[in-house]
Structure formats: C-alpha cells, structure tokens
Amino acid sequence: MPTYTAPVKDIQFVLHDVLNVSNSDVPGYSDMEADFTNAVLEEAGKLTGEVLAPLNVVGDHEGCRLENGVVYTPTGFKAAFEQVKEGGWTGLDMPEQYGGQELPYVLSTAVGEMFSSSNQAFTMYQGLTHGAAAAILAHGTDEQKDKWLPKMVSCEWTGTMNLTEPHCGTDLGLMRTKAEPQDNGSYKISGQKIFISAGDHDMADNIVHLVLAKVPGGPEGIKGVSLFIVPKFIVDDEGNIGARNGVSVGNIEKKMGIHGNSTCVLNYDEAEGYLLGDLNKGMRAMFTMMNEARLGVGMQGLAAAEVAYQNAVDYAKDRLQGRAVTGVENPNGPADPLIVHPDIRRSLMDQKSFSEGARAFILWGAQMIDAAHRKNDKDADGLVSLLTPVIKGFLTDEGYDMTVKAQQIYGGHGYIEEHGMSQFTRDARIAMIYEGANGVQALDLVGRKLAQDGGKHVMAFFDIVKNFCKDNAEDEGLKDFIVPLKAASKDLQAAGMYFMQTGMKNPNDALSGSNDFMHLFGHVCLGLMWAQMAKAANAALAGGASDTAFYETKLTTGRYYMARRLPATGMHLARIQTGGDTVMALAAENF
Amino acid sequence: MPTYTAPVKDIQFVLHDVLNVSNSDVPGYSDMEADFTNAVLEEAGKLTGEVLAPLNVVGDHEGCRLENGVVYTPTGFKAAFEQVKEGGWTGLDMPEQYGGQELPYVLSTAVGEMFSSSNQAFTMYQGLTHGAAAAILAHGTDEQKDKWLPKMVSCEWTGTMNLTEPHCGTDLGLMRTKAEPQDNGSYKISGQKIFISAGDHDMADNIVHLVLAKVPGGPEGIKGVSLFIVPKFIVDDEGNIGARNGVSVGNIEKKMGIHGNSTCVLNYDEAEGYLLGDLNKGMRAMFTMMNEARLGVGMQGLAAAEVAYQNAVDYAKDRLQGRAVTGVENPNGPADPLIVHPDIRRSLMDQKSFSEGARAFILWGAQMIDAAHRKNDKDADGLVSLLTPVIKGFLTDEGYDMTVKAQQIYGGHGYIEEHGMSQFTRDARIAMIYEGANGVQALDLVGRKLAQDGGKHVMAFFDIVKNFCKDNAEDEGLKDFIVPLKAASKDLQAAGMYFMQTGMKNPNDALSGSNDFMHLFGHVCLGLMWAQMAKAANAALAGGASDTAFYETKLTTGRYYMARRLPATGMHLARIQTGGDTVMALAAENF
The missing domain is CATH 1.20.140.10 (Butyryl-CoA Dehydrogenase, subunit A, domain 3)
Structure with a gap:
C-alpha cells in the first residue's frame, strides 16, 4: 500500500526562504511566521498522512454506488470527512464572518497540496464546496451569503458546479438547461447536467448545486446563460432543511480514476433555483x-x-x-x-x-x-x-x-x-x-492572455526574469542557473515575437503552436523558480544553516532541472516557428 | 463503443511501395504479390473489425475470473478464439510441417497489428503461444517438436512464458524456482511465478508453460538457469491428454488494463517438466x-x-x-x-x-x-x-x-x-x-548494441541514412525531408560520439543519457521512414497513380513529422551531453 509523508520542510522553504511571506505587506501575511505555518502544516500533514492517505486505495477499489437514488461513498470516507470538518480544514481561507479562518490563500494552497496528494478523490468533495462557496461569496446577496455560506464553509453542506451537458463542455453557449422565472422571484430549473463531481453523496445534510441555465427569451448563446443556486433540499428562511428539490441522480459515471468521488449525471426537473449574481451574467459569475x-x-x-x-x-x-x-x-x-x-x-x-x-x-x-x-x-x-x-x-x-x-x-x-x-x-x-481541458488553457494563453492589456503582463514577466539575471550576473554560485534561464527566456521571447508577427495575419500560425508555447512558458517558469530557490539555498548556507544537506540537495536538484529539462524550450520554439502550414494542411476527410 | 477499421491500404503501401516485398530475394517473398497480401489483409481486417474489436470493451469490463481453481475468460472470447483458430490465423508464419502457413514474418506482423489494435488482451493468448512455440521450434528435440508444436500452432493448446518471480523481474539471476532431476530424465519443478500472461483460461484443452528454473547444484546466478516445458495436463507419447500436472493458479492479478487477459500467479508444486535446450542455457533459449x-x-x-x-x-x-x-x-x-x-x-x-x-x-x-x-x-x-x-x-x-x-x-x-x-x-x-521494461531497452541499446561487432551495425545504419540523403540530394520533391533528416542524423551521430568518448571513462555518463538516446534514435528512424515513404509517394504520383489524395496525404503527413516532431533530437542531444553529473550527484538518502 502506498504511503504519504507531507513535505512540510519543502513547503516551509518556499514560503519563508523563497517567498519570504511573513515580511510581505499583503494584509494577513505578517501573521505567517515560520512557527505558525509549521504548526498548521504539521497538523495537516498528520491528518493527510494518517487518515486520508490510507483511504485512497479504498476509494479506488470500492468506488461510489447508487442504490435507490441514494449515493454511498466508500468505507471510511464519512468518518474521515467528519474529522476534516471538526479540524476546521474546510474553511481555511474563508471569511471569519462565515466561520472560516481567513488565512491567506497561499497557506491554504500549501495545505491543499497535502490533501490532494493523500487522497484526490476525497479532497474534491470539499474542493468543489469551496469553489461554490467562493462564487456565492463574490456574487451573492447578503441574504444569500448568510443563508448558504456558514454551512458550506463548515462543509455541513457541500457544493457542486454544474456546467457540462451531454452535447457541450467547452462550448457552453450550446447549453439547453432552462430556468423558468416564477412569480415569487425563484426559477424552475430543468435539464440534464453531466460530469458533476461530488454530485451527490452521503457525507453532508444538504448539497448546494450551482447550475448554469438559460432563461427562455434571453440572448442567444453564452450571453443568455445565468447562474443559479439549486439546493438538494429546500431550505427555509430559518435555515431549516425541508422538502427534497427536483434534482435527482441519473447515474454515477464509471471513470478511469478518482473512483472515490461520485461523478454524477444530475437530472433537474423543475427544481427550485435562485439567481446568483446578475441575469445573463452566469459565465462571469461562474468564472470569477x-x-x-x-x-x-x-x-x-x-x-x-x-x-x-x-x-x-x-x-x-x-x-x-x-x-x-x-x-x-x-x-x-x-x-x-x-x-x-x-x-x-x-x-x-x-x-x-x-x-x-x-x-x-x-x-x-x-x-x-x-x-x-x-x-x-x-x-x-x-x-x-x-x-x-x-x-x-x-x-x-x-x-x-x-x-x-x-x-x-x-x-x-x-x-x-x-x-x-x-x-x-x-x-x-x-x-x-x-x-x-489543457488545449483550452493553451488557447487562453496564446489567444487571449498574451496580448491582454497590451501585452503588459508578459512584459512584466520578462522583466522579472531579466532583472533576476542582471542582479545575480556576478554571482558565481548561480552561474549554473542564470545561463540556462537566460537562454530559455530568449526562446520564450522569440516564440512570443513569432506570434506577434504572424498571429495577426493568420491566427492558425499562432494557435498551431499554442500547446508548445504553454510548455515552453512552463519550463521558463520552473527555471525561474529554480534560480530563485538556488539563490535562497545559497543564502541559507552562507547564513550558516545547520541542515546543509537539505540546501545542497536543493542546489543539486535545481542544477538537474536547468541542465536536463530546460533544453526542451529549444524544441518547442522550433515547432512553434514552423507555423500552421503542416498542421492545417490536410482536409478533414484525409485524416 | 469504439470501432476499428484495419488500415489495409496503408499497410499495402508500406509492403509494396516502400519495402517492395515481392521483388525481394528473401525466400518466400516473391509470393507476396499485392493481390495476395491484399486478400490476406482484407480477410484479417474483417475478422478483427467485426469479431475481435467489439469484444475489446467486454473483456475490459468483465475481466477474467478464478472460480474453484478454474479461470474463465470474458463472454464471447471462447467463440471468437474458435473462429481465429478455424481461420488458420494462429500459425501464419509457422512451418507447414507443424500445420502453419510458413508465410513471411513481415506479413504475419502486418496481420498482428490488426489483431492487437482490435483487441490487445485477446490477441495475447495466441501471441504468448506463438512465443512459446517459437522457442520449442528453435531448441526442442524432434520428439518435442512433434509432440507439442502441431497443437500449439493451431492453438488447440496455448503457451505461456514463465520468467518473473515476486522478488525478481529484470534480474532473473535471483530466481528461486527449482527443477529437481528425476530418474526418467524429467524434472520436478517447484516455485512461484508471477505476471504470467494467458497463464490459465478456458479456451484451450491444454496449456504449455515454458518455465525458467534452476537445477540445484548448478552455477550461481543467471548461468544456472534452465528452460523447461511444463504442461498443464500431462501428455502421453500418443499425444493423449492425461492427469493434471502440479501447477495451479494462485491468483489473477488486478491490473490497470488488458483485463481480458488472465495474468496469473502460477504455483508449481513438483510439476513434471522437460528440459528444453541445453542445461543451464535457459536464458539463451528463452531469448532466442x-x-x-x-x-x-x-x-x-x-x-x-x-x-x-x-x-x-x-x-x-x-x-x-x-x-x-x-x-x-x-x-x-x-x-x-x-x-x-x-x-x-x-x-x-x-x-x-x-x-x-x-x-x-x-x-x-x-x-x-x-x-x-x-x-x-x-x-x-x-x-x-x-x-x-x-x-x-x-x-x-x-x-x-x-x-x-x-x-x-x-x-x-x-x-x-x-x-x-x-x-x-x-x-x-x-x-x-x-x-x-523500457529502461532496460535503453540500457541494452547504449550498453550493448551500440558497440556490438565493433560498432558495425550502427555504422551501417548511418550509411543507410547518408546514402539516402546523397542519392536524393537533387530531388526538389524531397527537400522537406532530406534537410531535417540530415540534421537529426547529425544529432544522433554526435550523441554516439559523446558516448564513445565518455562512456569508456565513466559509464554513468553514457547510461544517464540512455533513455534520451533511445528516443533520439527513434525519431531519426521515423524520419528515415518518412523520407522513404515520401519518395515512394512521389514515385506513385509521378507514375500516374489514380488515388492522388492518398499519396498527397502521405507527403503532407510526412512533412508534419519532419517539421514538428524531428526537432526533438536537439533536445535529447543536449540532455545527453550534460552527462551523468547532475543525474548521479545526489546521495540515495537525499532523494
């Protein structure tokens, strides 16, 4: 059986030696002294290593099952979820007002890594809840926030995100789920949603579905999509759970993995829903x-x-x-x-x-x-x-x-x-x-983000790399890092330049290289991270840190990345610069 | 449900336009006229597309099951196996003497691709049988061949290969399975073998296990390993099936895939076995x-x-x-x-x-x-x-x-x-x-094959590439192929040169790049193939071939490979040339 040991020391190194979080002027960061973050991480490490990791294979072998409309999670999940709730791990970065601990996102992300390493399928139940709660927090009325958030922050109630339908995933403008306005201001939601992670289960008293749907008569396509809160059980004004709403589980998908998470087909049949955010601004609300x-x-x-x-x-x-x-x-x-x-x-x-x-x-x-x-x-x-x-x-x-x-x-x-x-x-x-899907990420990067605000942000990124290289040009201890980082960054700039020159004339030339560009960019980012980590490790060693093996291992590992992984940037650049000709040449019928 | 259509035309193109098989002086090749191979491939295409492909998901969903010591294959496998046997597909390249069709291996490989595409798990039952039969053909006595081969060629009896034990896979010298010599010249085989593909099932009357084991008192390690024929049921001199032999199924492994194939733990308990080939030359016999x-x-x-x-x-x-x-x-x-x-x-x-x-x-x-x-x-x-x-x-x-x-x-x-x-x-x-495992392949390539016979074979490979480039240097229609092929081949030569120069001094420098070298080599091979296919396609078009779209698609697809995939060679070379320093630097305890 596999085991998991939370990499507390490695996380601490990034938080304190590299990002220097407790010296940051971001509100809340000054509380993140090394002792404090260490205590949080150690505690999370214990829970994930001892409780969640052993359940990982159980979840894989048993999966979730649907019996008479009720979804059962694998053996042990329910008890573990209680432990997670009791420990307060579900609302680390949520506002205190709603029962959270209002810790910085950077710390909850570090804890999140541990949860996901130990048991990805299990962690998704709270992960989806967090996403749904965040959307309500950003777009809900005060009334909605008061009604839903406290129970979601504590995971007494969990949440889901309902976007995909059988015929549309990426292209949500094709969506068919309908929301009929009612006299009392609520909506009746009808339609089928698929691939709903944590869609139903036996670990919470209620489930708060966030559902994208179209109000009839609204604008065509994506501009007519709104977001609705649709609870599994109706909740009255006092917060009491009432009747079952018109949402049922059609099926649990058989999947390649994450068997411990119930990926559901959800059927909405005139389910009561409440508009979240503005009418026809559902995509914005979902994607905030x-x-x-x-x-x-x-x-x-x-x-x-x-x-x-x-x-x-x-x-x-x-x-x-x-x-x-x-x-x-x-x-x-x-x-x-x-x-x-x-x-x-x-x-x-x-x-x-x-x-x-x-x-x-x-x-x-x-x-x-x-x-x-x-x-x-x-x-x-x-x-x-x-x-x-x-x-x-x-x-x-x-x-x-x-x-x-x-x-x-x-x-x-x-x-x-x-x-x-x-x-x-x-x-x-x-x-x-x-x-x-990662192809959509690459499209977002090349088709949208690169030129956003006049290319200001990508220029800012290059400045970070350039300044780091310049500021540390004389540092012999960083030579193995600065030289390859410069070369890789040059490849990235050349690729960006190629897109600027050709993308205007023929967008296919740019988009044919989008996947390569995403990987090229990723390698440069990891090269930059390793250069910064090497600088931090050198500083710790120069400062007389006792655990020299730890810091020397960082330097050795970083040198490996620079020497053996960064050369990928040249390959990606070469591919990008061939443009779209060979990619787009074949007629569809000749594939 | 996925479908499969055998790529008959693409295979025919390689056999006839590229390899020109029917004009070869290899014995048996002159029979492979295009009409003949087409008939074989069309027939195999029908069987694989219509019978085997639909069973692929069935095999995956049902898997094999062990009940009271008996292994059952998934629904439909048995009937399909009968159809495969009846069609004579199990002994395509086996000698006519033993019931095969003695067709060239190149044609049985082309057919094998179809079988494997349509249903990999199913095809392994005959694939393992073929492997076992080939070993008996190469190393058996006439008596052994007459006794076992006819039934194995027809797949009335199937075969298995027994190498791995719980504590050893790659390093078979550690093997513990014993073979005690008996007075009648046979051996008693005892031990446990794992990961035995097609290890037991309900589709054949007998199963002929080829088992590696050590005769007590023989040489240490790999030099004391011999190969034995160990049937599931004892067979008498007239070929009649008799008593059950001392081999039983301990378990069917739960695997990531190929669920339709029964991967067995086999327990040998004084099972009767017969030496195949020479004593203590088992590895040679197994690997012929x-x-x-x-x-x-x-x-x-x-x-x-x-x-x-x-x-x-x-x-x-x-x-x-x-x-x-x-x-x-x-x-x-x-x-x-x-x-x-x-x-x-x-x-x-x-x-x-x-x-x-x-x-x-x-x-x-x-x-x-x-x-x-x-x-x-x-x-x-x-x-x-x-x-x-x-x-x-x-x-x-x-x-x-x-x-x-x-x-x-x-x-x-x-x-x-x-x-x-x-x-x-x-x-x-x-x-x-x-x-x-592929790491072992890379080791075999760099540590053994590269220098074999004084490096003669790798020089022969480079000559093939060089001559192709030289002979076609003036061909404008191949420019998109020759230029990148030359560059990629240069990268491969540089990598080989690096190994020669450093590998003698420090083998870790060479072996740290073995995986990259294998991939570099692979890309050059596929680049060479595409260059040859492009030449063949140009020739067909120049010769007035009617299906111009087919040949033009070949050229377009080949140009894609040369432009977008071959640039990987530069990355692999760069990695190789960093040697073993960063790979070997960490002490084991610092991982």
Missing part, C-alpha cells in the same frame, strides 16, 4: 474564481507527482535488482537497489525537480492571488491571470507524466493495482481535462 | 526469439495508437464545439466540428504521423528478421538487433503518449469508460513494461 480554481487543478498535478515520487523513491531504495555498472554497492545483498542505476535516477530526478519547481510556482501564484484580493494589486492580478493557464496546463500535463514515470520504476508491480501506483496515474489523468 | 518478441511489443504500441487515433478522428469530425478562429466552417450547425481547431489538428497529426511512421519502421524490422532467418543475412540480423530496443522502447513510449492524446480529444468523455478511450491508454501502458 477561475484563477484560483485553475491554480487548484494545477496543484493537483503537483500533488499526484509528489506522492507518486515518494513511493517510487521508497521502491527504488528497497527493491534489489541488478548491480551498479561502476561496481557492487550492496555487497551483502544479492543485488543492488534500483536507485544505483543511472536511468532510474534520471527518472527520479525528473520527478523530484518537477515537484519542487512546481510547488514554488504554485505558491508564487497563490501569493499573487492574495496580493490581488487583499490589497487590490492590479499588476499581481494581471500577472497571475497570464500564468494561470500555464500553471493549470503545464503542471497537469507534466504532473501526469511524472506519475507515469513513478509507475514505471515499479516495473510490472506498477501495472497491477496492488501497489497503488496505477491509481496515481489514473487519478492524475483527469486534471488535464477538467476545469478547462 | 527476443528480437521478434520485442518487435511484437513495439507493434502493440503502434496498434494502440492506431485504433485510438481512428476513434479520435471520428470524434473530432463529429463533435460540434466552438467555431473556427478563421471563420465559421459549419454554418448550418450550432458549432463547428472539433477538427477545425488548430490544437486538435496538432494532436491528430502527432498521432497520424507517428502511426504511419511506426508501421513502416516495424515492417522494415520484420523484413530484416525474415532476411536473417530465411537467407541467413548476418548484416540484417545485426542491424535489426541494434534497432530492436528502439522499436520496443521508443514505439511503446510514444504509442502510449499517442493514446493519451487521443483520449484528450474526447475531453471528459475520454475519462469515463463509456467511450473506450480510457481502455486504450490503460492497455497500452503495459507495453512499456513487459518484455523488458
């Missing part, structure tokens, strides 16, 4: 929290890679197979451990350097989201908006690949379900799809 | 057919990519979502089909250009195997030995990635099991692991 939601999915890519890596390392140290090519290393055993073999190390270093780089990238993004929300920092908001599709798309593509690499280290034992390595890849696969 | 076996697994990578691609194309043409960025293309529909979007095309072109290139590569390899076996061509044998780890490792890594890309085109519908796209990725995953 898009940066956080997508960053959260990018984080799942990291989380899966991290836990898979941990288990792969254990196996590589433990499994005896073959002898080191440079001479026996385990003379008392019948063979050497796998970890002596260069190709095993190559794989483990790919994984390790990815996870640690991705973690820094995500927490930097979360810090910018805090700056945007807590001190209305427009530059931070613009930059994180630019980077959001990279965080989501690149980190989930790569995160998935890393789980495949971790699984490979187990050989045949990775293919059978007994060791849990297959589950990590099967679970990680969904993160490339939901919350905007 | 290694090139074919590994080529066959590389073919599974192609086969999975091909069927996944076919379904992805259908979905991309059918699913309406969004509008083309350059203007509406389906004005009468509510949206345009997915295939108008550049990033969808990029993915489909990746898949298409891979599958067609891989097919040419595999059939070229099979042709060399025929030359080696049928006319004792040592050069062909050496070259295909060099390329075998590339065929196995590169094509299964890439083949898996392609199934992931195909799945991605379905969005959320690819993640649920309903459409069968998840199965293609789950099934394809095993090919990266079995028959020597």
Whole structure:
C-alpha cells in the first residue's frame, strides 16, 4: 500500500526562504511566521498522512454506488470527512464572518497540496464546496451569503458546479438547461447536467448545486446563460432543511480514476433555483474564481507527482535488482537497489525537480492571488491571470507524466493495482481535462492572455526574469542557473515575437503552436523558480544553516532541472516557428 | 463503443511501395504479390473489425475470473478464439510441417497489428503461444517438436512464458524456482511465478508453460538457469491428454488494463517438466526469439495508437464545439466540428504521423528478421538487433503518449469508460513494461548494441541514412525531408560520439543519457521512414497513380513529422551531453 509523508520542510522553504511571506505587506501575511505555518502544516500533514492517505486505495477499489437514488461513498470516507470538518480544514481561507479562518490563500494552497496528494478523490468533495462557496461569496446577496455560506464553509453542506451537458463542455453557449422565472422571484430549473463531481453523496445534510441555465427569451448563446443556486433540499428562511428539490441522480459515471468521488449525471426537473449574481451574467459569475480554481487543478498535478515520487523513491531504495555498472554497492545483498542505476535516477530526478519547481510556482501564484484580493494589486492580478493557464496546463500535463514515470520504476508491480501506483496515474489523468481541458488553457494563453492589456503582463514577466539575471550576473554560485534561464527566456521571447508577427495575419500560425508555447512558458517558469530557490539555498548556507544537506540537495536538484529539462524550450520554439502550414494542411476527410 | 477499421491500404503501401516485398530475394517473398497480401489483409481486417474489436470493451469490463481453481475468460472470447483458430490465423508464419502457413514474418506482423489494435488482451493468448512455440521450434528435440508444436500452432493448446518471480523481474539471476532431476530424465519443478500472461483460461484443452528454473547444484546466478516445458495436463507419447500436472493458479492479478487477459500467479508444486535446450542455457533459449518478441511489443504500441487515433478522428469530425478562429466552417450547425481547431489538428497529426511512421519502421524490422532467418543475412540480423530496443522502447513510449492524446480529444468523455478511450491508454501502458521494461531497452541499446561487432551495425545504419540523403540530394520533391533528416542524423551521430568518448571513462555518463538516446534514435528512424515513404509517394504520383489524395496525404503527413516532431533530437542531444553529473550527484538518502 502506498504511503504519504507531507513535505512540510519543502513547503516551509518556499514560503519563508523563497517567498519570504511573513515580511510581505499583503494584509494577513505578517501573521505567517515560520512557527505558525509549521504548526498548521504539521497538523495537516498528520491528518493527510494518517487518515486520508490510507483511504485512497479504498476509494479506488470500492468506488461510489447508487442504490435507490441514494449515493454511498466508500468505507471510511464519512468518518474521515467528519474529522476534516471538526479540524476546521474546510474553511481555511474563508471569511471569519462565515466561520472560516481567513488565512491567506497561499497557506491554504500549501495545505491543499497535502490533501490532494493523500487522497484526490476525497479532497474534491470539499474542493468543489469551496469553489461554490467562493462564487456565492463574490456574487451573492447578503441574504444569500448568510443563508448558504456558514454551512458550506463548515462543509455541513457541500457544493457542486454544474456546467457540462451531454452535447457541450467547452462550448457552453450550446447549453439547453432552462430556468423558468416564477412569480415569487425563484426559477424552475430543468435539464440534464453531466460530469458533476461530488454530485451527490452521503457525507453532508444538504448539497448546494450551482447550475448554469438559460432563461427562455434571453440572448442567444453564452450571453443568455445565468447562474443559479439549486439546493438538494429546500431550505427555509430559518435555515431549516425541508422538502427534497427536483434534482435527482441519473447515474454515477464509471471513470478511469478518482473512483472515490461520485461523478454524477444530475437530472433537474423543475427544481427550485435562485439567481446568483446578475441575469445573463452566469459565465462571469461562474468564472470569477477561475484563477484560483485553475491554480487548484494545477496543484493537483503537483500533488499526484509528489506522492507518486515518494513511493517510487521508497521502491527504488528497497527493491534489489541488478548491480551498479561502476561496481557492487550492496555487497551483502544479492543485488543492488534500483536507485544505483543511472536511468532510474534520471527518472527520479525528473520527478523530484518537477515537484519542487512546481510547488514554488504554485505558491508564487497563490501569493499573487492574495496580493490581488487583499490589497487590490492590479499588476499581481494581471500577472497571475497570464500564468494561470500555464500553471493549470503545464503542471497537469507534466504532473501526469511524472506519475507515469513513478509507475514505471515499479516495473510490472506498477501495472497491477496492488501497489497503488496505477491509481496515481489514473487519478492524475483527469486534471488535464477538467476545469478547462489543457488545449483550452493553451488557447487562453496564446489567444487571449498574451496580448491582454497590451501585452503588459508578459512584459512584466520578462522583466522579472531579466532583472533576476542582471542582479545575480556576478554571482558565481548561480552561474549554473542564470545561463540556462537566460537562454530559455530568449526562446520564450522569440516564440512570443513569432506570434506577434504572424498571429495577426493568420491566427492558425499562432494557435498551431499554442500547446508548445504553454510548455515552453512552463519550463521558463520552473527555471525561474529554480534560480530563485538556488539563490535562497545559497543564502541559507552562507547564513550558516545547520541542515546543509537539505540546501545542497536543493542546489543539486535545481542544477538537474536547468541542465536536463530546460533544453526542451529549444524544441518547442522550433515547432512553434514552423507555423500552421503542416498542421492545417490536410482536409478533414484525409485524416 | 469504439470501432476499428484495419488500415489495409496503408499497410499495402508500406509492403509494396516502400519495402517492395515481392521483388525481394528473401525466400518466400516473391509470393507476396499485392493481390495476395491484399486478400490476406482484407480477410484479417474483417475478422478483427467485426469479431475481435467489439469484444475489446467486454473483456475490459468483465475481466477474467478464478472460480474453484478454474479461470474463465470474458463472454464471447471462447467463440471468437474458435473462429481465429478455424481461420488458420494462429500459425501464419509457422512451418507447414507443424500445420502453419510458413508465410513471411513481415506479413504475419502486418496481420498482428490488426489483431492487437482490435483487441490487445485477446490477441495475447495466441501471441504468448506463438512465443512459446517459437522457442520449442528453435531448441526442442524432434520428439518435442512433434509432440507439442502441431497443437500449439493451431492453438488447440496455448503457451505461456514463465520468467518473473515476486522478488525478481529484470534480474532473473535471483530466481528461486527449482527443477529437481528425476530418474526418467524429467524434472520436478517447484516455485512461484508471477505476471504470467494467458497463464490459465478456458479456451484451450491444454496449456504449455515454458518455465525458467534452476537445477540445484548448478552455477550461481543467471548461468544456472534452465528452460523447461511444463504442461498443464500431462501428455502421453500418443499425444493423449492425461492427469493434471502440479501447477495451479494462485491468483489473477488486478491490473490497470488488458483485463481480458488472465495474468496469473502460477504455483508449481513438483510439476513434471522437460528440459528444453541445453542445461543451464535457459536464458539463451528463452531469448532466442527476443528480437521478434520485442518487435511484437513495439507493434502493440503502434496498434494502440492506431485504433485510438481512428476513434479520435471520428470524434473530432463529429463533435460540434466552438467555431473556427478563421471563420465559421459549419454554418448550418450550432458549432463547428472539433477538427477545425488548430490544437486538435496538432494532436491528430502527432498521432497520424507517428502511426504511419511506426508501421513502416516495424515492417522494415520484420523484413530484416525474415532476411536473417530465411537467407541467413548476418548484416540484417545485426542491424535489426541494434534497432530492436528502439522499436520496443521508443514505439511503446510514444504509442502510449499517442493514446493519451487521443483520449484528450474526447475531453471528459475520454475519462469515463463509456467511450473506450480510457481502455486504450490503460492497455497500452503495459507495453512499456513487459518484455523488458523500457529502461532496460535503453540500457541494452547504449550498453550493448551500440558497440556490438565493433560498432558495425550502427555504422551501417548511418550509411543507410547518408546514402539516402546523397542519392536524393537533387530531388526538389524531397527537400522537406532530406534537410531535417540530415540534421537529426547529425544529432544522433554526435550523441554516439559523446558516448564513445565518455562512456569508456565513466559509464554513468553514457547510461544517464540512455533513455534520451533511445528516443533520439527513434525519431531519426521515423524520419528515415518518412523520407522513404515520401519518395515512394512521389514515385506513385509521378507514375500516374489514380488515388492522388492518398499519396498527397502521405507527403503532407510526412512533412508534419519532419517539421514538428524531428526537432526533438536537439533536445535529447543536449540532455545527453550534460552527462551523468547532475543525474548521479545526489546521495540515495537525499532523494
């Protein structure tokens, strides 16, 4: 059975040595002293390692079941969910007014990584609730907030997001679900929604569905979509749960992974719903929290890679197979451990350097989201908006690949379900799809974010890289980082330039390279993170830090990333610069 | 439900336009006129598309079950297996003497692709039988051949290969299964074997296990391993089936995919066995057919990519979502089909250009195997030995990635099991692991094959590339192919040179780049294949071929590969040239 140990020290390193959070002027950050964040992370580490991780394979094997209209979660989920609620883990960054702890998003993101690593399917129940609550918080009336939020922040009631219908996912303008206005100001919602994560279950007294639907007679397409609160059970003005609403579970989908989460087909049959936000502004309301939601999915890519890596390392140290090519290393055993073999190390270093780089990238993004929300920092908001599709798309593509690499280290034992390595890849696969498939992320990046506000944000990103390289040009201890970072950044700029020159004339030339650009950008971001982490590690060592092995390992791991992963930028650039000719040449019938 | 249409025309193109098989002097090749191969392929296409493909999801959903020691295959497998046997598909390339059709291996490989595309798990029952029969053919006494082969060629009896034990897979020298010699010349086999594909089932009257075991008192490690024939039921001298032998099924493994194949734990308890080949030469006997076996697994990578691609194309043409960025293309529909979007095309072109290139590569390899076996061509044998780890490792890594890309085109519908796209990725995953995990392939390539016979074979490969480029240097119609092929080949030579210079001093420098080298080599091979296919397509067009769209599509697809996939070689070279320093730097405890 796989295990999970929360990487508290690595997270602390990013929060304090790299991002220096407690010295930030973002409101609430000054409370995040190292002792405090350490206590929170240690506690979360205990809960996730001891309670949630052991339930991960249980959820995979049992799945959820639908019996007589009732959805049952796997054995142990309910009790664990109670423990999570009691610990106050469900509303870490939610306002105190509604029962939350109002901690910075950067800290709740760090905790979120642990939850997701230990049990992605389980964590989605509270994750979806958080998303729905955030939408109500942003767009609800005071009455709506008072009515729904306290119970959702505590996860006594959970939430869902209802967008997809059988014939439309990405293109929600095609939506058919209807909302008929009633005399009392409410709406009757009818239609079918599919792929609804945490759509129904037995762990909460009520479920608050946020549903996109069209009010008849409204504008065509996406401009006629509104957002509604549709509870599973009607709630009266005093907050008492009443009659069952007109929403039922049609089916639980059989999926490749995340079996522990009930992915439902939900049928709405004149269900009572309440408009959330403005009429016909449903997409805006649903997507207000898009940066956080997508960053959260990018984080799942990291989380899966991290836990898979941990288990792969254990196996590589433990499994005896073959002898080191440079001479026996385990003379008392019948063979050497796998970890002596260069190709095993190559794989483990790919994984390790990815996870640690991705973690820094995500927490930097979360810090910018805090700056945007807590001190209305427009530059931070613009930059994180630019980077959001990279965080989501690149980190989930790569995160998935890393789980495949971790699984490979187990050989045949990775293919059978007994060791849990297959589950990590099967679970990680969904993160490339939901919350905007990665092709849509790449389109968002190249088609929209790159030129946003006159290209101001991408210029700001290049300035960060340029200034870091300039400020540290003389630092011999960073030479292995600055040189490759500069080269990679130059590739990124060349790609951006290519898009500017050709994209206007023929958008297909730019969009044919969108996936490559997202990956090129991702590598530059992780290169920047590693350069910053190396600087922090050097500083800690120069400052006499006692745990020299920890900081030296950071430097070694970072050097690996710069030397072995960053060369990918040249390949992506070369592909981008071939434009759309070969991509678009074939007529559809010749595929 | 996914569908499969055998790519008969594409296979015919490789066999006749590219490899020109019927003009070859390899014995048996002159019979392979286009009409004949077309008839065989059409017939196989019908069987695989209509009978085997519909059973693929059935096998995945039902899996195999063990009840009271008896293994049951999924519904429909038994009847389909009868149909396969009756059609004579199980012994295409086996000697007529034993009931086979003695067709060239290149043709049985082409048919094998269809079988594997339509139903990988099902096809493995005959695939393992073929492997076991080939070993008996190569190493058995006349008596053994007469006793076992006719029934195995017809698949009345099936076969298995028993190598892995719980504590050893790659490192078989650690094996514990024992073979005690008996007075009558037979052996008593005792021990546990795991991951035995097609290990037991209800589709054959007997199962012939080939089992590696150690005779007590023999040499240590791998040098003391012998190979034994151990039937499920004892067979008397007249060929009658007698008592049950001492082999039983301990368990059927729960796996990520290929659920339709019974992967068994087999317990041998003083089972009667017969030495196959020489004492203590078991590894040699087991691996005589290694090139074919590994080529066959590389073919599974192609086969999975091909069927996944076919379904992805259908979905991309059918699913309406969004509008083309350059203007509406389906004005009468509510949206345009997915295939108008550049990033969808990029993915489909990746898949298409891979599958067609891989097919040419595999059939070229099979042709060399025929030359080696049928006319004792040592050069062909050496070259295909060099390329075998590339065929196995590169094509299964890439083949898996392609199934992931195909799945991605379905969005959320690819993640649920309903459409069968998840199965293609789950099934394809095993090919990266079995028959020597891909890390072992890379090690075999760099550590062994590259320098074999003084580097003669890799020089022969470079000569093929060089001569093709030289002979066609003036051909304007091949410019898009020759230029990138030259550049990629230069990267490969530089990598080989790096290994020669550093590998002697520090093998870790070479082995740290083994995976990259395997992929670099693979891209050059597919680049060469595309260049040859382009030449053949140009020739067909110049010769007035009627189906111009077919040949022009080949040229367009090939140009895509050269422009968009070959630039990977530069990245792999850059990684290789960083050597082993960053890979080997961390102490094991710092992972």
